[in-house]
Amino acid sequence: xxxxxxxxxxxxxxxxxxxxxxxxxxxxxxxxxxxxxxxxxxxxxxxxxxxxxxxxxxxxxxxxxxxxxxxxxxxxxxxxxxxxxxxxxxxxxxxxxxxxxxxxxxxxxxxxxxxxxxxxxxxxxxxxxxxxxxxxxxxxxxxxxxxxxxxxxxxxxxxxxxxxxxxxxxxxxxxxxxxxxxxxxxxxxxxxxxxxxxxxxxxxxxxxxxxxxxxxxxxxxxxxxxxxxxxxxxxxxxxxxxxxxxxxxxxxxxxxxxxxxxxxxxxxxxxxxxxxxxxxxxxxxxxxxxx
Amino acid sequence: xxxxxxxxxxxxxxxxxxxxxxxxxxxxxxxxxxxxxxxxxxxxxxxxxxxxxxxxxxxxxxxxxxxxxxxxxxxxxxxxxxxxxxxxxxxxxxxxxxxxxxxxxxxxxxxxxxxxxxxxxxxxxxxxxxxxxxxxxxxxxxxxxxxxxxxxxxxxxxxxxxxxxxxxxxxxxxxxxxxxxxxxxxxxxxxxxxxxxxxxxxxxxxxxxxxxxxxxxxxxxxxxxxxxxxxxxxxxxxxxxxxxxxxxxxxxxxxxxxxxxxxxxxxxxxxxxxxxxxxxxxxxxxxxxxxxxxxxxxxxxxxxxxxxxxxx
Numbered sequence: 001x002x003x004x005x006x007x008x009x010x011x012x013x014x015x016x017x018x019x020x021x022x023x024x025x026x027x028x029x030x031x032x033x034x035x036x037x038x039x040x041x042x043x044x045x046x047x048x049x050x051x052x053x054x055x056x057x058x059x060x061x062x063x064x065x066x067x068x069x070x071x072x073x074x075x076x077x078x079x080x081x082x083x084x085x086x087x088x089x090x091x092x093x094x095x096x097x098x099x100x101x102x103x104x105x106x107x108x109x110x111x112x113x114x115x116x117x118x119x120x121x122x123x124x125x126x127x128x129x130x131x132x133x134x135x136x137x138x139x140x141x142x143x144x145x146x147x148x149x150x151x152x153x154x155x156x157x158x159x160x161x162x163x164x165x166x167x168x169x170x171x172x173x174x175x176x177x178x179x180x181x182x183x184x185x186x187x188x189x190x191x192x193x194x195x196x197x198x199x200x201x202x203x204x205x206x207x208x209x210x211x212x213x214x215x216x217x218x219x220x221x222x223x224x225x226x227x228x229x230x231x232x233x234x235x236x237x238x239x240x241x242x243x244x245x246x247x248x249x250x251x252x253x254x255x256x257x258x259x260x261x262x263x264x265x266x267x268x269x270x271x272x273x274x275x276x277x278x279x280x281x282x283x284x285x286x287x288x289x290x291x
Numbered sequence: 292x293x294x295x296x297x298x299x300x301x302x303x304x305x306x307x308x309x310x311x312x313x314x315x316x317x318x319x320x321x322x323x324x325x326x327x328x329x330x331x332x333x334x335x336x337x338x339x340x341x342x343x344x345x346x347x348x349x350x351x352x353x354x355x356x357x358x359x360x361x362x363x364x365x366x367x368x369x370x371x372x373x374x375x376x377x378x379x380x381x382x383x384x385x386x387x388x389x390x391x392x393x394x395x396x397x398x399x400x401x402x403x404x405x406x407x408x409x410x411x412x413x414x415x416x417x418x419x420x421x422x423x424x425x426x427x428x429x430x431x432x433x434x435x436x437x438x439x440x441x442x443x444x445x446x447x448x449x450x451x452x453x454x455x456x457x458x459x460x461x462x463x464x465x466x467x468x469x470x471x472x473x474x475x476x477x478x479x480x481x482x483x484x485x486x487x488x489x490x491x492x493x494x495x496x497x498x499x500x501x502x503x504x505x506x507x508x509x510x511x512x513x514x515x516x517x518x519x520x521x522x523x524x525x526x527x528x529x530x531x532x533x534x535x536x537x538x539x540x541x542x543x544x545x546x547x548x549x550x551x552x553x554x555x556x557x558x559x560x561x562x563x564x565x566x567x568x569x570x571x572x573x574x575x576x577x578x579x580x581x582x583x584x585x586x587x588x589x590x591x592x593x594x595x596x597x598x599x600x601x602x603x
Binding site: 102 | 352399402406409410413417421422424425522562570573576
């Protein structure tokens with residue numbers, strides 16, 4: 001039953017990737033920008049969770065909520081200050097700015113608190129639950145539960161609320177949406193807020209699961225979440241969820257087979273294979289280029 | 292004829308600069324601190340110019356340039372330390388293997404465009420780094436000790452060669468084809484330019500010189516480690532090209548020289564350096580997205596007065 005245990009571990013790590021990937025995919029869907037700074041919003045979320053649990057004695061769920069609110073604000077600030085001017089700029093200019101914002105957040109954090117890592121306090125008791133002979137940790141199940149709940153909430157927002165409808169309209173055709181009386185600027189800000197809140201939640205969950213956080217932790221999970229978004233088809237919300245979970249499972253199995261130092265290479269290999277053979281991803285729509 | 296005269300004049304200026312610095316070094320006027328800085332400048336100029344041909348001239352956005360540098364560094368280290376061959380052979384081998392790596396990576400990925408290409412090159416650079424990290428023959432994460440063989444002469448002439456080849460390539464028929472691809476790939480294709488071929492060639496040339504820069508870099512310090520060639524190194528090279536002006540060779544050279552000097556002075560405060568770098572990058576992109584010089588060259592500014600505004 002070893003494999004069942006690995007599968008559950010893989011899915012719970014994958015759900016962290018999926019939560020980050022959702023922010024990437026939503027932002028890309030709406031303004032066609034790879035928001036490199038997204039991984040650093042995730043890092044800030046992890047630190048806010050850490051401070052609220054260890055210094056302000058909050059519980060897990062209130063820390064999660066606080067971190068989501070602060071990250072949503074930070075996401076909106078980043079969008080308003082850096083990306084708003086770049087709506088009509090070239091793709092390369094936007095991408096370089098995003099890289100710049102990402103490094104600025106990382107090194108400002110290091111400047112103020114140092115590069116040393118912090119250890120998350122244990123808030124939740126971790127027990128092993130016996131399921132069909134497999135030892136599954138309760139922490140994995142909690143992570144999975146929280147992630148799935150957040151994803152369901154996101155599905156509800158996107159498909160059942162007015163702002164969700166506006167988001168879908170803007171990502172479909174921003175010009176036409178504007179003509180229909182949708183406030184495009186506010187809709188884009190809302191997208192950043194929701195995406196960043198999910199990244200903040202992912203940060204707290206990551207901290208509780210791995211217990212070690214540092215200012216540069218956002219880089220690798222950020223890039224992997226992007227891989228997950230591409231794997232699922234960038235711009236597609238269910239794609240990001242499935243892509244994230246799939247990537248987590250693949251990574252866990254690569255590690256379990258004894259190639260843990262090759263784990264990151266496997267993720268990049270998936271990215272390149274997907275980009276070359278099916279750039280639209282698993283759930284993406286094929287678009288033909290028009291002159 | 293006029294063009295070739297200008298070429299010989301610049302070459303002469305280059306050699307005079309070399310001779311002055313060489314004299315100052317051998318007579319002890321420049322201490323080891325500054326001579327190290329000058330060698331680092333040469334390496335960074337090579338890296339900047341070799342990325343300039345990919346991003347600035349051909350318009351292919353690659354953010355994995357440190358990967359080719361890593362290939363060059365490790366290949367040259369294997370040649371001098373394991374096979375005990377002379378340094379010059381190691382430099383040539385580093386360039387050729389990096390060129391092959393560039394072709395291997397370029398042929399599949401250059402079908403991608405814009406953001407996707409950027410991410411794919413980043414992915415390949417990371418794969419190169421992870422492979423090096425896992426090969427015990429070259430020391431894994433601990434790194435590999437390398438003899439110090441780089442001198443000012445090696446660094447300077449390698450840099451001069453890079454600049455000459457790339458500036459002449461840019462002015463040739465092939466270079467104009469590359470610029471056409473940068474401006475509008477579909478239109479270039481319609482004009483009968485084999486876009487894939489020229490993109491791959493530019494990528495190969497860029498990788499070749501990045502590999503040579505890697506070889507010079509490896510023999511300048513006593514140790515090379517895979518961690519040195521991570522994403523941050525690629526980012527350092529990228530900022531030279533972007534800040535100098537996408538499409539301006541002299542701009543990349545100037546940015547590489549200036550930023551190397553700045554980062555040498557800020558070596559004790561790496562966080563401050565990165566904060567300044569990233570702020571500069573954001574501000575340049577927001578207020579002057581073409582970089583400081585745009586697609587102009589410094590030499591254009593001098594010509595401007597003579598030809599009465601006819602700058603093409």
